[in-house]
Amino acid sequence: MSEVVGFCVAKQLLSRLPWAFALAGAVSGCSAIKPADSFTxxxxxxxxxKFKGEASYVPRTGESCTVPAREGRNYPGKKFYKQDLSNEAQTANFEVPLTSNEDGCPLVLDNFAYQVDAKYGAARLDLGRAFTGVSFRDGSTEAPSPPPVLVLQKQCEWLFRTEGPDRYIGKILKCKSVAAPDQANDSSVKGPMQRAEFAGKTIKVVFNISSVERPAVGDNWVQFPSGWKRCMGDSLEDAYAFCRGNTTDFKPFKMPDGRDCTVYPNCTE
Known part of the structure; x- marks a missing residue:
């Protein structure tokens, strides 16, 4: 066994561990033994x-076997992928098998679910999370073939609000599908994809984040040229504090870093 093949086999063994980073593609030598029955x-x-992905497998149509039960760190019927948080823009690629075999039970890829986390502050819990994924179904290679690289565009934005008695700013991450350049909106592929069509193909998922933020809850904030002001509501202790037409009385809040502010996101007017 060559060093390249041995290294790639070791990576396949690592893929059985939860959230182990699938290194396929990280070493060019592995491309020589890239499985034909997989997609990138x-x-x-x-x-x-940062990114986490989970590929889930089910018995092939017509098989009477079942996916073996989890045993320790071994998750039959699942493969995990991970892309760590970075302060820089980053790209990663993973080889995702379309078929698998667990204890003699032939399996096929049923869905690939993934979550993205994004940081908005220094504290451990200052993050937002969004979920999405792709599902698959049986199909024929005679069906219309997707392009070599299918682009799925995800547009994300921050929704801000105040939390707790000290009114700290918290944010919710929201991501939605949008039309990819030169391609149809990926709403056309929200349904299950024909598994056989994607052997040797690439699914490219591009996440973008909007520079414009907006309130997470309606009628809580009033927008001014200097930024957003938090409505007073009934009192400083009013956690819901709807404006209800009062656009003159506002209350202070705190940024995630602890600064006392009166307008978001500039903090002060």
């Missing part, structure tokens, strides 16, 4: 993002 998942993340 290519992810592009903005600064401050």
């Amino acid at each position: 998942l290519l992810t592009e993340l903005p600064p401050g993002f």
Whole structure:
């Protein structure tokens, strides 16, 4: 066994561990033994993002076997992928098998679910999370073939709000599918994809983050040229504090870093 093949086999063994980083593609030598029955998942993340993916497998149609039960760190029927957080924009690629075999049970890829986390502050819990994924179904190679690289575009934005008695700013991450350049909106592929069509193909998922933020809850903030002001509500202790037409009384809040502010995101007018 050559060093390259031995290294790639070691990576396949690592893929059985939860959230082990699938290194396929990281070493060019592995491309020589790239499985034909797989697709490449290519992810592009903005600064401050990280990614986790989970490929789930089910018995092939017509098989009477079942996926073996989990045993310790071994997760039959699942493969895990990970892209760590970076302060820089980053790209990663993973080889995702379309078929598998566990204890003699032939399996096929049922879905690939993934989550993205994004940081908005220094504290451990200052992050937002969004979920999405791709599902697959049986199909024929005679069906219309997707392009060599299918691009799925995800547009993300921050929704801000105040939390707790001290009214700290917290944020919710929201991502939605948008039309990719030169391609149809990926709403056309929200349904299950024909598995056989993607052997040797690439699914490229591009995440972008908007520079414009907006309130997470309606009628809580009033926008001014200097930024957003938090409505007073009934009192400083009013956690819901709807404006209800009062656009003159506002209350202070705190940024994630602890600064006392009166307008978001500039903090002071």
